[in-house]
Amino acid sequence: MEAIVKYLWLIPVLPLLAAGWGALLPRSRKRLAAALAIGSVALSGLLALWAFCATLNPPLIRHYRNWVWFDFGATSLQLGWVLDPLAAVMLVMVTLVSLLIFIYSLGYMAHDDNAARFFCFMALFAAAMLGIVIANSLLLFFVCWELVGLASYLLIGFWFQKPAAAAAAKKAFITTRIGDLGLLLGMLWLYSQSGTLLFYDNGHGCLEQSSLAPLLARATLGGMAVSTGISLLIFCGAVGKSGQVPLHVWLPDAMEGPTPVSALIHAATMVAAGVFLVARMFPLMSNSLNPATGSSALHVVTWVGAITAVFAASIAVAQNDIKRILAYSTVSQLGYMMMGLGVGGVAVGMFHLITHACFKALLFLGAGSVIHGCSGGQDIRRMGGLRKFMPLTFVTYAVGTMALCGVPLFFAGFWSKEEILHAARHWPVSNIPFCLGVAAAFLTAFYMTRQVAYVFFGKPADAAQAHPSPRESPPVMTVPLAILAVLAILVGFLGTPAWPWFQSYLTGEPARFTLGKIFDRPQLNLMFLSTIVIGAAIALGWRIYARAASQTSRDIDPLEKPMPAIFACLRNKFFVDEFYARTLIRWTSSFSVLADWLDRFVWGGAVWAVARLTLLLSFFNNDADESLVNQSFDNGCEGLRNSGRLLALFQNGQVQRYLRVIGVAFAALVLLLFWGCA
């Protein structure tokens, strides 16, 4: 136990070393770079498993190690790492998914010249993400958080020669920066209030009771408690990173990166970092005077999550790019997680995070496999009938889809989503999030059915003519798919109502198996309700799109005919991007023009005037120097030179003359002495 805590830092440092080494490799050493990345992550995974096993015993134990980074004045800044169930489960998830996706990337990136760089960045990302997970200091957390953002930026722009990829990278970086600003402010505020950024520090950490209570007692503007203010600012960071409304715009664009990147960073792990942040800060977030209704910060989390879930799901219905659909689905599911955190606590949200990581990684990798098989095409309307060409991909993709939709009983998504809906149903504040959640579940099932129908069923569309034989991907890609598919089924059983092992693991209680819990009445009612909703959505989707799948891409979407205005609105993502372009971006650019004008003319003019004034003064100064100082100095020098010339006549360089003079002087001295004595 102690040993793994002592060496916990190795888990992020190993991939970091791999990244550093990989950065020094020449471009041609692809295999070595890949081996470094995979090997380091595999080692980290083993360590993570060890750490996970160490936390399995029921009593919740939180191990941490803090050390002093540097001293300033009387205080010292401490950093540290922590090992608790929350961190352990994330460690396992991140390393496992990373490992699978790295292996998958071997096949996917095999033909890319810059694969060495790719693996270097991926290892850097893995290191930073693992750093986030084990951080016991908000500062260290923030550092890794920004590193994750950097890795994301580098990887989205991996194909920077594509203008769209470069723009998407920039967009992702800048948009998340807005949220990070909130996180930074919240962090500073927290530090100024509690005097520490360590999460857990022997009772003095900022997440422990000794500092939470005073935060609650103090009030800030509008009567809001300080802890609420800090929580909201920190939540801004989570919103940015996890693509919640209104900062969700970067995530779909991030799909310009290579598909393994999308799977790892923008579906399974990094975007979940926001959720993890809220989970990690949960003691602060839920810090409330009124335990019955929960804190107002959690209310905000819940509302933002619920709105995001529905909002993104509805957009996904009208998209045609296979990865974009999945991206909006991710946004929607992240909203679910946020809602789960808000209404049901850490366990509920985290459970969905874990299951989602498995099946969303699976879906993205499947999509990657499809794209790989279709030689790069991403439009679902151009695909069709692929289940014949890519049977393994189809099966795994179907598993992922069913998990995402929440097909009852056998798929992970069902159990985790059920958990969230159950918690939302009993939320004391409002029923609306529950309704939104159900709507989002319906929409999710619908658009996934639409996608599967387009891609795998029907006749091969134009794609078939363009690319005669879409082919199954190599085993190095399909094996991870299979593993993930198995996980997407199995993980769900860790958190069923009958055996809520996961929830009790996180809270540190022993898990008890009671089959009857499933058959509790409210639980049963809810399960029926969601089964009906999902079944209806699948049936509707199948009915509409099974036929459409065989049509050509030039045909309009079946939904567009009955309600063209709404569909156009959805297809254009509710015009959010356009809205931002018209408002925020335009305002910003106008302000920049104004600032530029100010710089150029007002400040520049002032500088110019000062410069002219100085020049004028220096002219006067010069005159004074020339006429007063120099003239008198010159005259003095002239006088000195003249007198020197006069004396130099005597100094003719003849040693013997000097000697004679000395002799005469000596005689004169003797004479003088005599005179004086006499």
Add this chain to the structure above:
Amino acid sequence: MRSARNPLARLSTEMDGSIDQIFVSTLHRIASLAPPAAQPLVSMLLIIAGIMVVFGSCFALTTIVERKTLGRMQNRYGPNRVGPFGFFQPIADGIKMLTKEDIVPFSADKALHFLAPLVLTVPVWLAFAVLPVGRNMAAIDLDAGILFFFAIGSASELSVFMAGWSSQNKYSLIGAMRAIAQMISYEVPLLLAAMPVLMLSGSLSLADIVQAQPPGHWFLFTPWGLAGFGMFLIAATAESNRSPFDLPEGESEIIAGYLTEYSGFKYALFFLGEYLGLFAVTGLAVTLYLGGWQAPVSFLQWFPSWAWFALKFAALILLFIWARATLPRLRLDQLLNFAWKFLVPLALLNLLVAGIWWWTGRAQFPGLLIRWLVCSAILAAAYILLGRGLKDHKLPPHRYHYAV
């Protein structure tokens, strides 16, 4: 001169009839025959006469011994015609020298040409005045005896120059310049090598130096003394222009150097001067390092002191002869490099070692051993390192420049 204590006054108090003091008592007895006012003068004259007779015959003996020894070492007989085993050869040589024509070159500077051998020979005789050749047997016991010795020695450089320059012959002048360069260079290590002895005995007086080396405690038996003795001998060889440092007189290169234009009696004087210089410096070496007239171990003290001195003296002279027979002549640059780059640094270091030795003078048994080891190690290391520096000395293309 006040500081030169009257030897007679001192001797009269220590009169005894032992064989050790036989010369002293004899001198006193003869001097006492003279009227009291003239007694100092008479005894002084007697001493001078004694020195001249003893070292003069030493010169004669050394020439024949050297020739015979060299002959033996070169697998030949050497002179063996005059007298028994040729031992009257020096007499024959002397007669020959005196009767030879005295050639003075036409363009020579006559006065200097005449003065040069005198300037060489006369001061050398003076040097013997301070040499204690036995117990109570120094002509004058000067407070600054060793300084006197070296001051007198400096005249020989002038005489060499006078000889070389006055001959108005380029080989003579080159030889003289070589000789002066060599003598000046080796005077430094000579003095520096003698310095530790002065430090440890705390006196410039040769009698005191001998007193400081009782039997068994000669300065030769210390690391710095051994090193100093070696350096002193080498420097002395060079000072007296003997082989292997005899390049000022190198016959094959510059036709005997500054001696080229000398013949007859003047040449004999030069010859005499050189040998006497060798004797003087050998006597000084005996005094400084080999305990002068002291016996090597105390149970041999029954042997008369002057005989001890004579023995050591003869041994060193034979060593010089042996070296002459064995070693080849050095080149000029090797000679100067050896002095400045090897002997002088080593002698300076030896000074330091002697300082360490003095400073640890009270050491008991284990400390004594350490003192020995440390001092020897320092000198050995310096010897090896400095010696390495002398290797592989590449010569530039050589040209003689005196006044260009």
Add this chain to the structure above:
Amino acid sequence: MTTPLSHYLLLSALLFSVGFAGAVLRRHAVLVLIGIELMLNAANLNFIAFWRYGPHPEALTGLMFAIFSIAIAAAEVAVGLALVIAIYRHRKTSQVEQFQALKG
């Protein structure tokens, strides 16, 4: 010591004057240096004579002054002759009257 002090002083004065005359009158730089050496010697002779005839011969001050003066003379003559040689090498002359590059 029946020689009066004034005889030593007179000798020293004459020696000094001879040296001075050589330094002032001769043309050759080396001779000028020799003259200066003679003057120094005369001064040293004075020091020793005054020490010997002074009331406190045990103080050794005059003696010490002479010793240091001799040492300094050695340094002086070394540098002086080096200068003469260097000048000769550059100007091909050792006549003092032609050393006048340092005129005012």
Add this chain to the structure above:
Amino acid sequence: MLSEFPFYALALVTLFAAIAAMTLRNLVHCALCAAAAFTGVGALYLLLDAPFVGFAQLLVYVGAVAILIIFAVLLTCAAETGPGIAFSSSWLAGVCAVALVLAGLVLPILMSPSLDRLAPPVAGAPVKDIGNQLMTIYVLPLETIGLLLTAALIGAVVIAMQDKPDAQPASDVKPPPREIADKDLCLR
């Protein structure tokens, strides 16, 4: 009278040698006469009961300074002052200055009767005392002199060192080795 003989003899020899050193035409003779004068002064020191200084004088002046002067004479190739006059062009002014100096030195001596005193009978200057005082009272001057001598030695070497030729001739043809001419050795 007899005991004063050495002083007058030495004084005469010294003075004569000094005058010869300053008047002879041949520079080598001048240098040798100067050496003789130095020796005479050293002997006078002995006469004044200062043997240490006397021997030091011999060692330094005869052993070193005279040799240095002779080397300088030979290196400046000036054994003879040549056909021109040996005395400087402004000799008349020089003679006046010398006369003034001589008068300034001699007259005061002759005019002060207190200088006619005789020496105190005993004066001890054992070498040990000199050594002790050099290491105690006069240790600072001694060290300074050591420093000065070192500096002068290095300085003299640097000043007199032959300048390196600026550039080697590019051609492979070496100048033929030069014969040593009598002129180079300052021989007649």
